[in-house]
Amino acid sequence: MYLRFYNLKEEPFSLSPDPDFLYLSEVHREGLANLRYGLIQKKGFIVITGEVGTGKTTLINALLSEIPQEVKTAFISNPKLKTEEFFFLLSRAFKLGNGDNKAKFLINFTEFLERLDKNGENVVLIIDEAHCLPEKLLEEIRLLSNLETPHSKLLNIILVGQPEFEKTLDHPGFRALKQRITLRYRLKPLSKEETREYIKVRLSRAGSKDVGVFSEGAISAIYRYSKGVPRVINLLADRAMLTGFVKETKVIDDKIIRECAAEIGxxxxxxxxxxxxxxxxxxxxxxxxxxxxxxxxxxLILGAILAIFWFVSLSNAERQKLITDLTILFSGELWEK
Ligand SMILES: Nc1ncnc2c1ncn2[C@@H]1O[C@H](COP(=O)(O)OP(=O)(O)OP(=O)(O)O)[C@@H](O)[C@H]1O
Ligand SMILES: [Mg+2]
Structure with missing residues (x-):
């Protein structure tokens, strides 16, 4: 809607995990390096975690877009599956027949992996939303990682999920799987500086010649509300551009961001x-x-108790003298007043 107004070729802040818009912040760069390592090495599991909207799926898509043809890949984006459904999906992904029987699947799959290994080829299984994996399936996946030669694993497995997946792995029941994890990496939100860069990179990839559409104040406000989470940045920035278009404002300021943040909640x-x-x-x-x-x-109470004890401990003569002195003192005061 606002594309022509801001001279853009496509939406700069779409919510889809499009690798063409990838901005490599420090954590995303390291995350991608870990994924590449997982692809090349044949050592075991790689686990990538990160809060909702921090860019896990975008990173996987970036990896998939650069994977060479000879690497055989299966990508499962929704692992809430029964075991037989999982084997069925793997059979389809690696073209191993219909996979309706677990024993048959395991025989075919092992032969397939051994053949590729002899040819020096690589096989990768990537599972997104790994925190949704049923425990039974996670155990099956661990058993798949046992397929190996004396020198290396036959299958690379990359598990990507939200931080609660780390807790699942810490469970004593999964210690065998945990021991097989060679790399764990946690994606974090962007810093303020990176949020500024991120907005500019996405604007320029969308064809903008003017990447200063958002004022410094607007960027600070976006960072404040989003805390550097890319999906929230996109949500706010997209809404702000629409509002800017409606108001015919070429530069978006912090007031527009505040308005949009209130609208979004x-x-x-x-x-x-x-x-x-x-x-x-x-x-x-x-x-x-x-x-x-x-x-x-x-x-006060302590003082009063001490005074009573002291008064009781006096002799009769001393007590009499004290009372007389006090009477003179107070009557003198009263007289002065
Ligand atoms: N490094 C990045 N570069 C460019 N865009 C990014 C980056 N990280 C995230 N995004 C954008 O943020 C949005 C959310 O990213 P993504 O879907 O990858 O997050 P996620 O971590 O997989 O979230 P969820 O936990 O909900 O699955 C997408 O629009 C994506 O394009
Ligand atoms: Mg995701």
Whole structure:
């Protein structure tokens, strides 16, 4: 809708994991290096994790787009599968018949892997959304990784999922699988500097000659709301460009970002956070006041008890003298007043 207004050839902030728009931040560069390593080496499992929207699938797609033809790849993007469905998918991906029988599949698959290994070819199984893998299937996958020669594994396995997958792997029941993981890498959100670069790279890949569409204030606001998570950056930036187009504004400022964030629901979240912080602060202050009051009261009571003990310990004459002195003192004060 806004493409012509901003002189763009395509949408710069689409939500699809398109590798043509890949921006290599430090973590994405390292993540991709790990995936490439997983592809070349025949050593075991590679595990890549990252919070929602940090670019895991985009990274896999980038890897798939550069994999040479001779590398045989199976990519499973939805692993919520029964074991037999999983074998069926693998059979289809590697063209090994219909795979309706586990024993038959394992025989065919082993022959296939051994043949490719003799030819120096490589086989990779990539599983996205690995945190959704049923435990039973995860165990089957571990058993597949046992297919090996004395020197190397016959199958490379790359598992990609959200951080809770790390917890699954830490479970004692999966210690055998954990021992086979040669590389683990966690994707993190972008820094503020990277968020700025990311926005510019995506604008220029979409054909923009002017990558300064977003003001510095707008970029800071995008970073504040998105905390550097690429999907949220895309969501906000896309919405902001649409709003900019409607308002016929060539440069998007922080006010537009704030408006869009509120429309999407981030504004409320941000306000809620501020309100929670304020309540927490008030609560802390009230608690401090209460502690001080209690300490003061305790001090007074202790003083009174000590005074009573001291008064009781005096002789009759001393007590009489004290009462007379006090009477003179107070009557003197009263007289002065
Ligand atoms: N390094 C990157 N370069 C360019 N775009 C990116 C990058 N990382 C993420 N994105 C963009 O952010 C969005 C979300 O990315 P992606 O779907 O890869 O995240 P994810 O980690 O797989 O999320 P989920 O956990 O929900 O599966 C996509 O639009 C993608 O294009
Ligand atoms: Mg994904």
């Amino acid at each position: 981030f504004g409320n979240a941000e306000l809620n956070r501020v309100e929670k912080d304020r309540l927490k602060k008030n609560d802390r202050e009230t608690k401090t006041g209460r502690h001080l009051l209690r300490a003061g009261l305790a001090f």
